[in-house]
Amino acid sequence: MTEQPIHLRIRRQDRPDSAPYWQEFTIPGHPDHNIVSLLMALRENPVTVSGERVDPIVWEHNCMEEVCGSCAMLINGVPRPSCSALVAELDQPIRLEPLPKFPVVRDLLVDRRRIDQGLKQVKAWIRIDGVWDTHEGAPRIGPDAWAADYLYSRCMSCGCCMAACPQFGPHSAFLGPAPLAQARLMNAHPTGRYDKTERLHAIMADGGLSDCGNAQNCVRVCPKEIPLTTAIGELGRQTTVQLLKDLFGPR
């Protein structure tokens, strides 16, 4: 493990509409540094390699345990949560850039509201009558179905998969992999399946499933190892059936 100074190159941007620029920093090494702890140390004394005192770097973080999904950024060109990116395992100089495909707010902070919009579009919820007690248990779910669903319920909306997806971005209306996987999850639920048709229609529209080019980039970067392409495959079969139902089914 390294006690050498750590060398960082950070892409900065002051405002959403201003031009990006790079700055370089060195900071004393510590064996258990991750990128978030490094940025925290840096903000105590933000001086560049050329000795210029600059504004502390802006980025988002909360849990620092890779579960809240807030701290994702591009690290050495790869989208990933920065709290679980251990410095000792990274090549230097370490390049930090904002998560691509999402509008930059400032420095490494981006606006990921499009994930939220996607979740609304696919109706990623179980429609219940109200949150009062119904004095009744919920439907049973077998352990195998549970195990399959549980994988998808861990998606923390970090946006890494979307950042890696060639089809997703400001240029296209594509929903992106994460909201699609949530549609898969909700369709599988014993109550959620009541709204399956609506969800499928939502992803059969523009920006839906058919925009996926099957490049598989998304699964490769997901820190929670969510089987995104499996979900997309399942949804593909579901939409095919839905299409036939729409054409020939009872009205």
Added chain:
Amino acid sequence: MSTPNVIVIGGGLGGLWATLRIADAGFPITLFSLFEVKRSHSVCAQGGINAVLDTKGQHDSIRQHIIDTIKGGEYLANQPPVKAMCEDAPGLIHTFERMGVTFSRTPEGLLDQRLFGGVKNKRTCFAGASTGQQLLYGVDQQVRRLESEGKVVKHEWWEFLSLLLDADGVCRGIVAMDLNSLEVRAFTADAVVVASGGMGQLYAPKSTTSTNSTGAAASRCYRQGAWMANAEFFQFHPTAMMGHDKNRLMSEAARGEGGRIWVPKTPGDRRPPKTIPEAERFYFLEEFFPAYGNTVARDEAARAIWTVTRQMGLGIGGDGGDRVYLDLTHLDAAFIGARLGAILEIYRKFAGVDPMTEPMEIFPAAHYGMGGLWVDFERSADGGIQPDSPRNHATNIPGLYACGECDYAYHGANRLGANSLLSASYSGRVAGESVVSYLKGLAVDRGGLAPAIPQAEVACQQGINAELMRAEGADTPYLIQKELGALMTTKVGVVRSNPELTSALGEIQVLQERLGNARLGESSTWANQSLAFARQLGDMIELAAVVAQGALARDECRGAHYKPAFHIPIPEGTFAGDPEFEAYRDRWHANNAQWLKTTIAEHTRDGPKLSYQEVDLSVYAPTEPRDYR
């Protein structure tokens, strides 16, 4: 009168539950959060949530859950709300289930339950090792649905700064800041719910909580007249993995499955742990507590680690030698992998070291603030709380409600494992119901808020920002926070003494002065995080004084608050009936007569003013001292 509207501050489990309940009743809501609500600290909880479902043939009972909760909190929690919470827990779990929460299942497809600390029955529902995340997403999805139906408006990346109080001292809205544009704006409302989470960051970085668990929002309410209660009670978890940025929780399960805690016998022994022979290791838990060994209770283990590292100087690790080893390397790899996979993964991911081959380095870490904003309740005829009473979860400021970790109810002097997800959810629901009753009872002709009030409050808050932006002192807020965390960890931590607490109060005062004269180091008027942070830090320092003052005044040992100078030990080898034991019992009762009370802190210009309130013991009276022999 137009439909009354509500503001909810906080989108963790507490805030989202309150939101759902109020929206159910048809009142419009605006929800404020520092960031997207699904990133709230509630996602961090791993272990589970308690509810008596009695699915394991153990004859578990709600009565037992109530007693475990009361005893776990060393009798300091008002008992009617505890009773009502335990009774409502099963219904709450079923509602979560209906929302689609992926609780772990038995082979029959029913909810699985597991054993948790402090309890004899399997009573804890869980969703793999990510229970908090799954519960939060359950309510987050419901709120998103309501949002798409236009019933809820979310203001994410907005920070609550202060309350709007009318001439009668009634809460009529808030002032908040857009964290990007830094715009400060007033929002009027007919009722406000604070659900802003805990204050673990007072102990940063030696805390297991998220960086947003600062307690600043609660502190702001306190400054404007809301009471803080029992702030001195702070739970320290014995086994957290040390990190530069934070301490990450290593579940109790590691010790439960056979993990052993030790330090080298020789101070400053720098040899790699695996090369230190057995005879030169100090298995101190096994020596201090022969009967329980490594599985001794959380608070005892935390204190023992403290003694060994801070007093005996035997700690290992770089940061002033305050770590100890938690060793799993002697156990069967396949067994441990299957039983503890999730936490091993965290350790591997964040330390880059495999706990199967190297002992883990751990330390006690600030984990949960038992105290918080004082809230009321109305006792019902059956000894629980009166459903739909507007008094439930009301603070002492009319129109202001509090729920979740930022309130003080349910946990007393200590918390029962897996009861805080329950209390956050339950109290959110109750606060929501209570607000609905409050709104229904509002006078029709209450009138609007005089415009001068929001105008003045906005100007005042803008003034604070301007002053911070101008300051050109020597310190930065980030350095001051580091010092606050170190001070709290050292002097207001696991073990406390009056001289140290007195000196801590002095140092807290100095930190406050230094912050007044710090420099932000940036003047950007767009997404200036240093500004928001400096503001929060001021409120944290204020809160730190309440914690320290409460701890100084409370001359006893109760739950998480431990002062050796006032410890009343059970005389060794004596039992009920022995004169010595009876003398001890008398001392225990006398101590309760003086200290079995809720600490109330009121803000004054000269610091917190303390007073004490009787605890409602109507469900299960404290007649017997705790005796673990």
